[in-house]
Every structure is written in structure tokens, then in C-alpha cells.
Amino acid sequence: MMTINDIKRLISKDETRTLELKKSTGELNKGMETACAFLNSDGGWLIFGVSPSLKIDGQNVTDNTRQEIANTLRKIEPAIDVEVEYIELPEKPDFYVIAIYFDSNNFKNEPYSFDGRAFYKVESTTALMPRQMYEERLKLSNPNRFSWENTPNAGIEISDIDTELLYQTLHDGIGSRRIHASAMTLHDPEKILLKLGVARKDGTILNAANVLFGKEPSLLHPQCKIRLARFEGKDKRFFRDQTVCEGNLFEQYDTVIDFCLKHLNLSGRMDSKYRQDRLTVPYEAVKEATVNMLCHRSWNADNCTPSLAIYDDRIVFQNPGGFPMGMKWQDFIDEQIGSIPANPTIANVFYRRGTMEAWGRGISLIMESCKEQGLPKPEITVTPPFVNLTIYFDKPLDISARENNSNTTPPVKEDITPRKDNIHPQSETSSPHVTPQEKVFEFCNTPRSITEIANMLGVNDKKWVRKKYITPFIGIVLEPTIPDKPNSKNQKYKTIK
Template sequence: MKIDNLEILNGLIAGAEGGTVEFKETTGQLERGMETLCAFLNGTGGTVLFGVTDKGKIIGQEVSDKTKRDIAETIRRIEPFATIDISYTDIPGTNKSVIALSAEEQRYMRPFTYKGRAYQRIESVTSAMPQGIYNLLVMQRGGTYAWDSMQNPGLKISDLDETAILGAVRGGIRGGRLPEGSMQEDVRTILEKFDLLNDGKLNNASVVLFGRNFYHYPQCLLRLARFKGTTKDEFLDNQRVTGNIFNLLDAAMAFFFKHLSLSGKIEGLYREEELNVPYKALRECCINAFAHRVYHRPGSSVGIAIYDDRVEIENSGTFPPDITIEKLLGGHNSEPQNLIVANVLYKSAVLESWGRGIALMVNECRRVGIPDPEFHTDGNAVWIVFHYTRTTVGQDPTAPPQQPYSNPTVTPQLGKLLSAIGNNTLSAKEIMEKTGMKDKRNFLKNYIHPAINSGLVLSLYPIGSKSPQQKYYLTDKGKGFLQQ
């Protein structure tokens, strides 16, 4: 963009410094200016103005032949070759000018470097680009879009969880995103249609979505923590779970139900249960974290931290280079980093494909009267913060409290189960050993399922799940009955 008159110049300055505009007083700051221009090239483009203070005041500078040679020399140090427009706007009544270096978006040539180093722009801050983001842009430029599409010749279909695959298909059929006949197809055909199997070879996305063994995929990790108070000084609960996306999502939601207060409000004839933060908002946030995170760094993960006043959900990576936080909150097209993973989650009716997940989170928080979620990134990670208060969600805090646990009456079977679990988190086998029961079918039908349906017990994974890691623990309601 040519910036060769004061009207255009004043229009740029009026917008202040940000994701696409930077002010420098003189070309004495040419090095820092070129780093920022490199960052703009790695994003959606932008302009660096020399002769403008950081407050937006035009002061100009004298432009000599040496100034022009220095600018030309520094531009040659940007690689690969980039198209840069150089403009000079004279300041009336002086011998000074404002120098503008502008770069349009050149996304198919990214990543760009200046003196061998890549830079990125986040809001009004220019910083060195993390190697993970640099590698991702290199893969995009080379035609291999992402880590999830890379084949792993050592993988076999037997390494995947067939139950999880068929569960995803059932979800897609229920959501109207897969045809009814999909359940009649064999697993190999399903994997091929999901773009997880090509020429007999499975790709990395197949493990992320449906894997069973994660020895070679340590990044398929979820960190869970409940802290006492509002700082990280003391743990109340600390867990690490490895698994595929569907298992990790189950584990995340179970952790929320374990540690966030459950309360209710009356809607017509029905009582509707709410967490401190709406579970739909938390679930959508977790789905986005698993779907859009960076996977090619072995030490990366998703983290959930619950405090007395907030929930923080963090994942490795950053927002797409072309999407600022303003665009994120104001409506945007979905640009997943992991196309194959996102496509399977969409077909399984787990993930939205139209960029509406952010709006869902915001609307859910507004519905129950808590602050909008906050979205943050530092170029290495993205984290979302949900603030809440300890008062009951959706209820009048001035209303007199109900007497807890007045209904229903606990049967002898449920009493026996509650006593066996106590304050522990136990597997079915461990509970049966403590109660002396032998018949697992009878145990699940007459003890576990009624306890879950009564809100006395929660499972780490959804009821009916065949996960070998399945365990059970008491809700606050169950602990109340146990004390009685």
C-alpha cells in the first residue's frame, strides 16, 4: 500500500499501534522496525512508520541518500524475497518526511526471517517466533499441511480402539453428519473415509483420535489440577491422563463435575442442574483445545486448572497467524491447524466447523450471569479463563438454602456402596472386593447405575464406558448421605 499523502498517514496513525501498525521515531531504530516488518509478513501484513512517536505524534526525519541505502540493505536481509512498498510523505513547512515500509499479506511464502530469525506479532508486541510455530509454517509452505497428516508406517489398525471408532460413527449418525449405513462398514473402510488410512498406512491423526497405546505419543496428555484458594501454592487434586481425544474429553468433564459445585434452578416443572461454569462452555473449550492444539512438540499437552474463583484451560500452540483476538471474538472462519483431526471430530458431531464455538462459550457464560471468558496467547500457548463466584449459579443468593439431601431415601444397597467408596476413587473391581460381591453385572445394574442416576456417585468416564481406567467416586450429595 502506497502511503504518500497526509490523509492516508493520519488515518493509519489514528488507529494506534497494534497488530498491523508500528511507530518508530527515526531510522535509528531501523533494526527493530525490520524485525516488526518481518513479523507482519508472517501474519496478515502491516506497516512500519518512521518519523512518528509512540504516542502517534508526527515529527518526521530528514531523508538522505544514506538513509535510502540503509533501508534497501536491510530489506535485502528478509528471506525469502518479499515485496515491500517504500513511501515518503513530506511534512509541509519542513525538510522532513515520514517513511513508511508496507507489506501486504504473502502467506504462501511464510515463514519469513530477518537476519536468519523469524518474528511474530501479537497485539502490539513483536517477539521471536517459537520454533514450533516456525516448523508449522515451513510444513505449510512445503505442501505438508500439518503433523496430523504424516504417516506412521509402524502403526497397525489393532493399535486403535475399535469401540471409540464405532462410537464416533454413531455420534455422526445421530448428528446427521454421517449416513445411516456407516455402521455397516468395516473399520478399515471407516478409517479410509475419515482420511486416517491411506495406501494401507495410518497417520498420526489416527492415534490422536482413536489410539490405545501412547508410548510414542507422550503429547497425548491432559494435566488436571485443583488448587486450594486462588494461587498454585497448594494442590487439592493433581492428575495426569494420557489417551485419545475422546478419553481425554471424558476425563476433563469428570474432573469438572468432581470439583465444581453443582446447583440447580427451577425451569417450569423441571429442576436444571448447573456447574459454577456452564458445562457446555467448558466442554466446547476443551474440544477446541484438543482439536486445535500443536501436537508436533512431544512435550506439549492440554492443562486444566481449577481455583476457587476461576477455571483456566491451556493448550500448546497459538491462534492462526491471520486471526487476532479481536477477530476471534468478533466472528471468524474456522481455520483448524489439524485438518484431519478437526474433520473427524466434525463428522462425529463433536466439533463445530463454522467458528461458532467461541460464541457458544460467551453466550453460555452470559446466560448464567458470570463474566465472559478471557482469551490469551503468548505465541507458545493459548489459555482461556472462566471467572466465577462461589455463590450458586442461576439462583437468588439471598434465598434461604434448602435442607441438603432430604430425598431420596438411601436403600441398603446404595448405603453399602457409599460406605465402600468413602472418600476414595475406586474401580469396580476394588469396590466389589470391599463389599464381597462377585457378580459384576448385578453390581453394575443394582448398585452403580442407581447410584449414578440418583446423583450420589460419578464415574470418571461416561456411564456404560468400557474404559479399563473406569473408576467411581462420591458426589457432594453422596458424601452428605454417607455422613447421615
Template sequence: MNSLASLELTAARGESETLEFKRSTAELRRAGETLCAFLNGEGGQVLIGVAPDGKLIGQQVADVTLRDIAAMLGRFEPSARIDLERVDVDGGRTVIVLTAPSAREYAPFAFEGKAYRRVGSTTATMSQEEYARLLLDRNHSRHRWELRPAVGVRLQDLDHEEILRTRQTAIEQRRLSAGTSMDVGDILDRLGLRVDGQITHAAQMLYGTRFLPDYPQALLKLGRFRGTTITGDILDNKQEHMHAFAMVREAIAWLDRTLPLSARFPKGNILREDRLPVPADALREVIVNAVIHRDVSRASSYVAIAVFDDRIEVRSVGEFPSGIRAELLSGEHPSILRNPLMAGAFHRTGAVEVWGRGTNRVIEACRAYGIAAPEFTEVAGVVTVTFKAAVFPEAAQGPRLSQVRPKSVLSLSQVQVLEIASDPSSLADLMASAGHTNRTRFRHQVLAPLIESGLLELTIPDKPTSSRQQYRTTAAGLALVRQNS
């Protein structure tokens, strides 16, 4: 309940995405439009009896005033719960507080036949495209495709070995009782994948073995393209229909075969560390998300992984959930599951969480790995996650490796420097790793030829004698190390 003091504090904050002022019920229709926008968004309050500058002016409230408000509140479709509160101010006048909750699960709401959305501190008419998308989302949540019976699919048509693997892994993760039956039908029931004894679409997508002609959306596409555009030569192309768990395993195995490995010696460690262009855990997280969050209700749906010389793209059919935008994925955001049953099965195995932290972990992993955070985009109903990294640097840079190779054969010390400096390293660290003690000789005989050949670079090139100077292996240097490892 609002007191006069708390209402004054609220009004002092000014109009915002969740707060709007109206002088009186003469603006009741506009108040209804704004409440509609709040219902379709983050929720909010309309204060009637407040001037644009936030001053509480109040108004006289008679029975007819309350009837007018009740009539206005009856013009929402679907019907909405709007809380009404009266706060008395000076002179026997009253401020009316109308509070609309965020009701995204029931959106889109319309007021007098039109839907509205909030844009900053203003209310705008919702586009037909957004209205249609929200309507589809609402219908999907009530009549989800994954819950419907998979007509013609029998229990014996499913991958029993995979179902039992899910059971065992879930028990090990303590996300399924150790006493769970080994009967595959019982396991499906525990996972919510049978309804009234019927196999659901979710079960078919998770464990199916036969997909055509009824389930073309169980498609994984894998491609390696020469260069940096989709029009480049296709060096590897694979398309296959498979269930979700197999899809994740095959995608990871294909990337393991396709992506190059570079080698480095972490500081203080004499053992060589093989390194992919992108952190493996981040790739795996994004692949799992693409598989379980795609729009499996569309026959044209798929998951695709495209490897270029300068990046890796993971694509999946399906828009971002309502209320989620690409820029929100790097911060705190809700976990909105398009396919709760499919996500639930993966969650039981420990493959995913349900807290909406996956994208945050991916971003952190990439930054810790020394590469840029991935880009999240949605174009024409397809979500793409792009990892930008020197996947095949010798190809992306243009000149062939032989064109940048130094005239003389590299010494053992120079090879060690290139391996260590895959992470920026100080002169002292490089000397220690290569077993040198003479600073001048090391600079002239080891570092200078590498820098002149374009294999090593300074992190502060305009201040070569800076006390904070470090050295970093270039893309050409990394390629040379990889070629000779």
C-alpha cells in the same frame, strides 16, 4: 497494476506495517530487509523513489538499476517471489514498486543471512527464539508428526467402537456419505488416518487403546484445588491416558461431577433452572480445542483442567500458531490447525468448526451468562484458558456460610427473591415473583433483612431510590440458595 493516481493515494497514507518508502536504490539493502519482514508477516510494498513524507520523487532507472534489484532479490533464503512494477512520474523519472506477499507458510525468510520482522512502521531483526519457532512450524507443516506411521500400532489396537461412532455421527451431520463402509480400515482411509495402509500417529491419538510407553502425551490431568492457588490442598486428582474422544467425554463428565450447581427461576418461568458457574457450551468448546490443537508431537504434552474456588483453568501444551496472539482471539482471526487430521475427525462429528469462530462463541457465551470473558494466555509453551467465576464462592469469600446466615430463618418470599435476583431484577419483578402487592411492606419485611445480612445488594448503592435501581443476590446469597436447594 498501479496507476500514478493510485500510487499517489497509497503514498499519501504514509508508512505503516505493510508499506515503506525509500528515496532511491541507494537504500536497496534496507529495502531487502523490509521485504524480508513483509514475507515473514502480513506482506507489503516497498516504494523506491518516494520521500519520507510520501512525495513521489522517482529516480532514473537504467539497466544497471534493474540488475542491482535482481541481485538483491536473489539474496533471500528460501527464495521468494517479489513482484516488481515501474510507475512513471514527472520528468522521466520512475517509482519502483516491490510487492512481497504474506508467505507465513514458508517462513522464516532471511535476507543476507538474517531474518527480519515488522514492528509497526519499522523493520527489526527477528529474535533467535522467534526464528527457531517459525522454522519448527515450517518443518511441522511439511512433515507433520500426525502423518507419520505409528510404528507397532495395528488396526486391532484401535477403539473400533469409537471409529464406528465417528462414522455414524458424521453421517448424521451430513459430513460423511451415508454409503461409507462400516469396515474400520475403510473409515480410517476416508478420514486420511492411514497412509499406504499404515496407521498414523493421528489415528492412534484419536482412537488408540494402548499408550504407554510410546505415547505418554495422550494424558488428561484433572485437579480440584482448595483456595485460589496451586499450592492449596488437592481435593481431587486424576491422571489417565486415553484417546482424544474419550478425553473430551471424561473431562466434561468430571466437571459435571465437580462443579456446583446453583438454582434460579428465569423471569416468566415457574420451572427452576440449574446453573453451572460457567456456561457448559463454552467449557466444552475450550476443552475440545485444547484436545485437538495441543502439540501432540511432544512426549511431555498433556491437557489439564484445574478447578479453584474462583476460577477454572484449561491448559494444553503447545504455543499459539505463528501469527496468532492472545489479543487476536476475541476478534476475527484465521483458523490455523496444528493437527488438521485430528481436527478433521472432530469436525466430521460436528464437534468443531474450521472457521476460527470458536473463541468468539466462547466469549459471547460468557458475556451472555453474566460472567467475564475468559483470559487466553501462553506461558512457557503452555496455552491456558481461564474462566473467572465464583466457582465455590463461600470458600473464595473467606467467612463460612454460618457467619453470614441471618439470625432468623428465611421466609419463602426471601428465598424466592434470592433465586430470582441471581440476575439483577427490579423491585416490581421481585414483588411479582413473590406474590406481593404492598411496596413498603415488601421493602421492610423482605428486602431489608436480606440486604442487612449481606445476601442481597443494590446495583446502584449510592442512589437507593433511583428509578433504574435493581437488586442482585450476592455470592453469599447464592451459596445459601444452593445449600438449601
């Protein structure tokens, strides 16, 4: 039970972020706007009966006064249960100070509103909550209800799903030990989708399933695409190559990696007695930046899509979205804050498949790998509605290309790569550059091991190199030197003449 002395101590510091003083309940509505702001911020005291000069005048309280306060409190949504204290002034019988404490810790993340409007505290002032903040609070309060990725979509059927990709994801997840081996018995696509968290028990398929495994996901979700370009110079006036991938997220991932391997130069260095080739930007940084761009993007706007731009002096990964409310990218560097993915369902599938290496390490890995290679510190900027990651090169691409001419395969006039439309769906290109596949074919004119091929590409992920550049072309362009022992440690691959 509060006393007048308690009130005096409370008001001794005047109004603050957590204290609002009103002369009487004649300002009841204004006071409740502040109460709403307290609930949406750090909590605080709302006190009636104290003048702006901090004089404790109190006010007469009748049954009508109490009823009016109760009715006004009901305009706060979601509904709250607070105690209203009436402290009588010793020297003024029947005059009271009215004190209400609003504890934000006792309530949910869901944004509170008063009379249909949400308020929050900006220092000691009460302000209308911006729409973006309001929507962010809604998502935080009930991710499953408000998240785009977990929204059921009646327009998606099993026939729209690339079941081969679905089975491969399950197989890769088991192989990386991120999916239990017992899942190997699953053959029904609906059960696999359920296992991966992108469908419900009633058979309803979620938006996440379409963008992860859809055959033509952009038909339902036009924002499911990514734009890639290699520009001439340091601005966007002229381009050497451009492509648009409208495939699912795994196809987009492969397209980005291929595009980077195609346009980023290789340089050689001696590591012990062996030559090690590396990309202009570390492969680890390219991989992590691509995963971040695809997994953490916003899906709420049909006209906002990710993009990759390669200039002579830098590479820029851009995705629609932002960091969690109240956080900056620097907060994730020291790993004091765990992973807070914008799309946890999509990110979880990437992780379980083995495409994402670790939770909450993406930015740190990018920074560390660039530092190890002697590159300038990458820059991360937020320009709503986009987040930009920029990695600068130590040398302009054209200069590096001339210095490392011996590492660049001459352009191949005839494309001997077997066409597979779903690798680069709906792409348009005007590039004279050599594709990674063509580099592999040229390189394998002399039999090469998987390690040699990976080093030539500047990639340390041999499993991915085998999957992307070896296996699809066996018997078509490439052949193993030990065909009866495909898993031999001495296995090499050569181009079919």
C-alpha cells in the same frame, strides 16, 4: 514506466513502512533485507539514488551494477520475479534512480528470507523475524507439509488402534448426519481411518490417528495426556483430588467431563413447574471449553500438556498453543472470523463424530452460556506457551455445597463401579468425592427416566448421559423397567439391589 516526478511523489512523505530509501547500491544488501521485510509484511518500494535528506542524486549504472542487483535478488528465497526500473535524471545524463516494488500480495504465505535470514517490518524499521512467527508462517504456507497431526508415523500400526472406538465414531457420525450413510458399509479399519482423514491411501497412518484412536497413544507421543486437579482454596498448595489421563483424546474428553461432574456442585431452580438442576458452570461451557482445549492444543513440545484445575472460586482450562498470528480471542466473538483450528484434521473428526457442536462457535458459546447463568465474564489469557480460559463461580464451591447439601449424594465407601482401565488410564486419586456414576446409582434407587438422570447431573446431553452412565452398567448395576422395549418413551432405570 516511472518518471522522476513519480519518484518525487513517492519520497515526499519520507521513509515509511512501505518505502525504503538508499543513497546508492553501495547499500544493496541492507536494501534487500528491507525488500525481504516488504515481502513478509505489506509490500513496499525500495529506491536507490536518494539521499537521507531526500535529495535525488541518482547514481551511475553500468552492466556490472545491473548484474550485482540481479545476483543479490537471487538471494531472496523463495525465488521472486520483480521488475527493476531505471529512471534517468534529466539534468544528469547516465545517472539513474533505481526503483523496485515488492508486492506482498503476489507471493505466497511462506516466509521469505534473504541470505538465509527472514525479516519483517516493525513500523518503519526492518527487523529479524522471530522464530515463532517464522514457524507459524511455514505452517500457514503448507499446512499438510508442516502440520504435526498430518505427519505420517511408521511406528503406528492397525493393532495400535482402538477399532471399537473407531467403529463407534463412524456410527455416531452417521447418526449425527455428519458422515454419509453409505459409510455404514465400511468394515475395514484402514478404510475408516482413510474416510476420517487420518490415514493415506498407501495405508500410512498419521499422528492424528494415534492421538484420536490409539490404545496407548502416549507410548509414541508422551505429550498425549491431560492433568486434572481439584485444589483446596484458591491456589495450588493443597489438592483434594488429582488424576492424569494418558488415553486418546476421546478418553481425555470423557475424563474431563466426568471430573467436572464429580467436583462442580449442582443447584436447583424452578423452571415452570419442574425443578431444573444445573452445574456451578454451565454444562455447555464445560463441554465447549474441553473441546477447545483438546482440539486446538499444540503438539510440538513433548513436555507441554493440557490441564484442568478446579479451585474454590474458579475453573481453569489450560492448553499449550496460541491464537493464529495477528489475532486475539476477541476477534472470534462476533463470528466475523470463521473457524481457524490449530489442528483441522483432529477438529474435523470431533465435529463429524458429533462431539463438537459447530465450527467457530466455541468461545461465543462459552461466553453466552456463562452470561445466561449470571456468572462473571470468563477470562482468556495467553501466557506462552499456554492459553488459559478461566471461569469464575458466582459462589465458592464449599459454600455452595453447604447451601445445597440436599443435592449432594453422601460419599459411597465401597466403589461399585465396574473397573474399566481405559476410562481413566494411569490415574491417581485421593478424592473422597462421589463420582458421577455413583450419583446415578444412588439416584436410581428409585426408578428414573433418562431425562431425570440428565437433570440430576446438570447435563442436557441425554445421548451422552445414556452412553456414559446407563448403557455400560445395564445388567451389572442398573436395569431397565421395561426390558422388552428398550427404546420406550416410558423407559426408566433402577439400581439392582
